[in-house]
Amino acid sequence: MQTFCQIDNFSILYQDDYLVAIHKPAGLLVHRSPIDKHETQFAVQITRDLIGQKVYPIHRLDKATSGLLLFALDPASARHLSDQFMQHDIQKTYQAICRGWGNESGYIDHALKYKRDKIAEKLKREQLEPQSAETAYSTLATTSVDFTIGRYEQQRYSLIELKPKTGRKHQLRRHMNHIHHPIIGDVKYGDRHHNHFFNEWLGQHRLYLAATQLEFIHPNSNQPIIIECPLESSFQYALEKLNF
Template structure:
């Protein structure tokens, strides 16, 4: 029986006649990309092989992000889910471990310049002005680590639950960096000193960001759906080492 802290590989979370949801481990691409030509495994192909039928990605997760990934099983369902994502009528929830002690609650309202996706946006016209971007977060727990770094003998960290209200590329990562609370393990927008500290302390070379929940309308039945994904093994164990794991919300069953 898989437990919350044993999820370290692609796992099937939910399936019906129209959709399938998996847990994508950190480091796995959703689909083939010219950016990572050396990669040979992809979530699309692995999910297809796992369930024995074609799948249509409803959205994307960064390679470095772990967690819930939703697929449609037919083209009509794919179009409906794609419209929900583009219209921001569904609710996405993430957990992140970041540097420093954050406020109890925050709404980050900071426009972001468009970042082109070399795989999906090759022929897309790039907006020249920053695009509206809004991320809501709640601080679930805060902890410290008695390891010196720079002039500080003790390091502070926060576990956040986040709901992006818009869908800009790397939005959560860029927004948290913009308020001086970058996500641990973020090699593009993070703090390299804290990244190295965690690599040495824990031995996990990963981004501490996970997609944990999706609330949406079922593309065929029209009924509201909530699907949750537990944290990957290495993420959960790091939170345990920081005495933060008890603050992680318990995943409920798909509704």
């Protein structure tokens, strides 16, 4: 079985004088963290070394999530983009393979309990209260696989497009679990039986969640910009096997 953490899948998707967008492979940390002290490769350092200049992180992707990651190339652009993220003016799009068949589209408005960041300092009491969290979703495709899990001889799966309106920790993973369609490969909030089936069936271990598009206002031109990101080869392989 192969665990995906290859830098081979790392690539630059867009670059100008003010920002750079990369494809972050699943299994790669955005930056150094005391939580994963054994890791030696990080998206920030790889991008910096590749383009030969300092980069400023604007947002984060979970280590297990692949896809589009945006960096600024100067402090002013970083502030401009960070403000857009803080105001939820940047539209983020993800794709996920989920258990079951659900509605064609829907809107999840479900507050999430605040999760402490282990590298954060002291938190105010009000920060520990549940935080509003909203996610729009639409089903792109559905399929079924003849395989017995529990009392069901056939398993149903969906390819779902997700557009988070807020940016809470693990929001998409928690929201999909909340509506009983957990993301495949999610070892924290997902279904271990289906995760194990995918691992054995496909011979690869990963979270099937990918950031595929960002829409925002360019920090210098003030014009709308859309950057798209292709799915990682391991994700594409799963789609092919599922006949999506």
